[in-house]
Amino acid sequence: MWLHSSRSFHRLNLRRCVLSSKAVCVHQLHSRGFTDSCYDGLYPGHIQTTPIQKSLLAIGSGVAALQDPYRYDMVAVLGETTGHLALINLRNRMRNDPEGLAILTERPRIRLSTLDLDKMASLPDGSFGREYLRFLEDNDVTPDSRTEVKFVDSEELAYIMQRYREVHDLMHTLLGMPTNMLGEVAVKCFEAAQTGLPMCALGAVLGPLRLNSRRLQSLFTSLGPWALKNGWRSRCVLSVFYERRWEQSIEDLRRELNIEPPPVILNATNKRSA
Template sequence: LSAGRVCLSHAEPQVAAGRPAEDGRAEEQDGCYQLYPGHIPTSPLQKALLAAGSAAMALYDPYRHDMVAVLGETTGCLVLPNLRDKMKHDPEGYRILQERPRIRLSTLDVNRLQGLPDGTLGREYIRFLDDNKVSPDTRMPAKFVDDEELAYVIQRYREVHDLMHTLLGMPTNMLGEVVVKWFEAIQTGLPMCILGAAFGPVRLNARKLRVLATELIPWAIRSGRNANCILNIYYERRWEQTVESLREEIGIFPPPAVRV
């Protein structure tokens, strides 16, 4: 067995990206298997090296989304099963795991969402994307998670990240990202979120640090603890719901009236 390969017995058929291959097996290469399209099998040592390198780069440049993605995959192995279990034990979360929706420009009816009333989730989500010049298509596909279902869980987390900005009312500047990371760290326990929450503030000036420490972090922590699991909301079926009512349903407290 070469390093970084996942080998399975021929009695253990796998699926690729949640869908069976034509012969009911995952792709086989030299007796080893890719567990889903794009999967790169890695050993624990390789994961540790990838985690260290991606953490260093993500701290140096928090907007390196590729490095943040690698960090999330290589450090989330102990947390992702818990998130999956939360989804499996919730009717809406279970449906998401079964249907595997994706949030991409190709799956969004942008014109319809733009035409929804102000204050609805769909309209405010599109407004967030436009105002901050971001796209859901920039979210990297999972590569290093050695479980097809867990790979979808972290993919789903990535693709609802911008919806967290929308629900929390946070922009994509450094202060806004740190606040969202605090909320996500409490919600998910993902090491990359904890790292971003802990070290992101070093780039903030004194005024923003004061607002963060006295207003925003306490609110993000309270909301994160009070809220239902953010992965258990089928957002694609909530576009017409108002942001305010969805916050109340999830358990997110209204954002503080401060300039971010």
């Protein structure tokens, strides 16, 4: 049964993970020993922009993201062009945490190529790695779908932004939130309190506009307060080396990070991840 699921999962990811020609060149050059110094920018894919250009990009991407919250490319541009101060704060927090500092030093990536899917599938139910894999399978998502950073004018800050994107699905798993709009808003509330990224705050404020009255009541009475409270008080979630925590139970990891178990909500359909 797992073999069939694994093959379907891989076929799905292969379709979704077709890289652009530039990204393919970057991967090939790295595999042949070339470094980022081969590029004119600060890192592969970097696009240098002035403050005025960043402002225009932020306005344009913000309008597009408001019209369609599932325009992940526009949400990504908005985050990169408005998140400089928040990224600096996150970098300082990571540097002051031994595990966070190890992440900044080793620069791990959460990609299909770095995940041992067979090993994760063999882990017991309730372990963080098994629950993360189940989340990916149940919601038809892949970590390789995350947009590469382009507009952050610092190589280290660009990595932090990329790390934030790659742990987003881990946050869904850790918080026990589905990928419907209610779950996405709850995660954005948590991330806004955790990271201070304006993009997250905007999603937390405007996302409820797309919820019906029943889900709004659930958000305002239980999910929202829970997400904000735990986002403020928990340890920096970017300072956790999740790749070394797959075998840890999700309950133990929550306790370690000072995150309360999520309130019970209806896991509705509409499984799309922002």
